[in-house]
Amino acid sequence: MIGTALDLVVVALLVAAALAAVGARGLFAGVVFFVGYGVFVAIAWLRLDAIDVALAEAAIGAGLTGVLLLGAVGHLTRAGAGAPPRRPAIPLALACAGISVMLGWAVLSLPDAPGLQAPVAAALPGSGSTNPVTSVLLNFRAFDTLLESIVLLAVLVGVWALAPDAAWGGRPGLVQRVRPDGVLAGFGRLLPPLGLLVGVYLVWAGTKQPGGAFQGGTVLAAVWLLASMAGVARAPRVTSLILRAALVAGPVLFLAVGMAGALGGSFLGLRPDWAAALVLTIEVGLTLSIASALALLVLGPPERPA
Amino acid sequence: MIPSATLFGLAGAALVGIGLYGFLAHAHLLRRLLSFNVLGSGVFLMFGAAAWRSPWIGADAVPHALIITGIVVKLAGSALAIALLVQLARATRRAALPEDEGRPP
Incomplete structure (x- = not known):
């Protein structure tokens, strides 16, 4: 109740x-x-x-x-960009409410049926992780996750493609002016160590408990963004080789493990006796790539002349 | 006692309607994007409710994993949309598409 x-x-x-x-x-x-x-x-x-x-x-x-x-x-x-106000549209609101009602009816009329819990539970012991969500992400449906990590790269290429020619090779995001004794600068010094700890812990815990490369990587991206907004750390140049290596580390590691699996019989298949080590390896690589890709996506294309 | 999955599934259905309305009613592209994000999380909640179709076993991990993938891709799509929108705003000083403002495209 x-x-x-x-x-x-x-x-x-x-x-x-x-x-x-x-x-x-x-x-x-x-x-x-x-x-x-x-x-x-x-x-x-x-x-x-x-x-x-x-x-x-x-x-x-x-x-x-x-x-x-x-x-x-x-x-x-x-940019001084405006737009016309919202259209007051009662028929539109009624139509959308109707769609909600139909979807709600669909939710209520879903038949009870077993999902994939039993097959997942049966395959869990040799999957390299005892957290079923991590097992699904990095083992049972690894193809989805591999493509997702490549989608992040493709989107970043799209965002960077919008940089003006003069700014290419510069640092992404705008220059931050921060009062040295202000709240932002204070948080910028106080939170990053704590955030680093939480982010790394989430990745490590992901093989046994809730957490993993996406959650941990996002926390690490937030730490980087906070440090950069507080003026503590500068974003690297978009042409930096280290940055690019970090961006592709996850997909490259993932693909390498996948190809090794292909030699053993199935693409992206993990050998049960090595699965735990392989899952953790992929997690670490993915964390690096996800953290840097997400932070760079939020910072946007470089805008200042290099 | 109503199962949580049913309640949040219904909430998801309502969020889809709210997001769709915002997406269609606003001409401002950033407000459209925000509405589209509301629509997206409504879809995810309905999917999450479907993970509870056999409550006696517990939640299904496969939809949860797919939703996490979806959340990351949603952010990536939003980032690309915002980068394009900022360029449009700088080039035209407007945050709406010409056809929504009655201008020739």
Whole structure:
């Protein structure tokens, strides 16, 4: 009973925050509501017993997406770019409500059926991880994860392709002016060591408990962004070889392990006796690549002349 | 006692409608992108509810893994959209598409 009451409160907050984010009068207010909305989504995942997803949603959905949107608001304001106001459209609202009702009916009429819990549980012992989500990501459905890590690279190439010619070879993001005794500079010195600890722990814990390369990598990306926003660390040049090596380390390691598996019979197949070491190796490589790719995606293309 | 999965599945359905409305009603491209993110997390929540179709066994890990992949790809897509939008805003001083403002494209 208490559980249902808590669920209802979370659902109410979720829907209210979504309405506020979409319908807020100002752009900035909408973005702030969206960050709050991301936190409520993460709590919803906790209630659904999906702790891995909750960690990813809190770090990416609320955290990095929020930074990205706030940065965009700043860019648009500086460019003086406006847009016509929202169209007041009651038929449109009714149509969307109708779609929600139909989807809700579909949720209610889902038949009870066993999912893939039994096959996953049966294959878990030789998969290299005792966290089923990590096993699915890096072993059973490794192809998805490999392609995802390559998608991140492709998107980064797309973002960098928007850099002006004169800025190519420069450092991504804008110059930050920070008051040395201000709150941001204080946080910039205080939080990174703590964040590093949490990020590395999440990666290490991912093979046994909720966590993993995505959650840990996102926390590390946030540490880097915070340090760079607080003026403690400078982003490397986009032509830096070390940076590029970090970006491709994960996919390259993943592909190498996949090819080794192909020689042993199946592409991306992990030998059960080596699986634990291979999963951890892929996790470390992926963490490096995911952390640098996500941070660079949020920083945007280089804009200052090199 | 209503199962959590049912409640959050229904919430996901509502979020899809809210996000879709924002996406169609706003002309401002950043607000459209924000609405699209709301729509996306609604879809993820409905998928997460489907991971509980056999409550007597527990949650299914496969949808959870796919959702984590989806969340990362959603951020990557948003980053590319914002980079394009910032370029559009600098070039035209507008944050909306010409056809939404009644201008010739």
